[in-house]
Amino acid sequence: MAELNTEWALEKLRGFLRVLELRYVPDGPNTFGFAHYALANPKEEVQAAAQVAEQILDRIVLDWRTADWIAPAKQAWWRHREATHRAIAQLEAQEELEANLGSVGPKLSAASLHPWVWGSIAGLWGSGHFGEAVGAAARAINAQAQSKLGRRDASEWALLSDAFSPNRPIEGHPRLRLSEDDGGDTFRNQHAGAGDLARGLYRAVRNPLSHEETEIAENVALEYVAAFSVLARWVDAAEVLPADN
Incomplete structure (x- = not known):
């Protein structure tokens, strides 16, 4: 921005x-x-x-x-x-x-997040529903990933963990690629790490929040949605690699 x-x-x-x-x-x-x-x-x-x-x-x-x-x-x-x-x-x-x-360090504005995230949470954030906003960000990324990959048989961490797998794509399991597979450790670490982030966010943040009735503090929610924004940018920037015909 x-x-x-x-x-x-x-x-x-x-x-x-x-x-x-x-x-x-x-x-x-x-x-x-x-x-x-x-x-x-x-x-x-x-x-x-x-x-x-x-x-x-x-x-x-x-x-x-x-x-x-x-x-x-x-x-x-x-x-x-x-x-x-x-x-x-x-x-x-x-x-x-x-x-x-003196400098007080950088400040993160919710409005500077990836459009998939901010576009899905703006109304909730403005009304103070921070926990629901985190859930909305998670759902928005899932919907965008399903649409990009053309899959409805998996969702959330399972979908993205599979999509970012460093393994070659197979029928029904296209991959998301942030860089070209050169057989090196950097490629494998980058994609395995993206899948790990997706697993961590959906299992440790999104799932617990969906079962809690209490609201969370704004600063905590902002940290969560910032992490989801990173995931959104990776999904958005990645190219889809389909299975070989």
């Missing part, structure tokens, strides 16, 4: 705040006896600006959709408004923060 364009992001976020401006609605015959504040701009304009702003917020204020540090309020779009103020402050002070606080 390309590096964030700070100036562009600031322009979009500041514009979003302008679109979110409120107007005072005094007490009158159409307010049921209550004066209040309402959006000054049409709902369609707010929604259009939010479509872009939300994607920026996902990169900068990672937990803005579910964080309890945002005070509840009755005004419309309050969570968006507070998160946008925070994102603007972060972007404006980024160089100063790095100069004075």
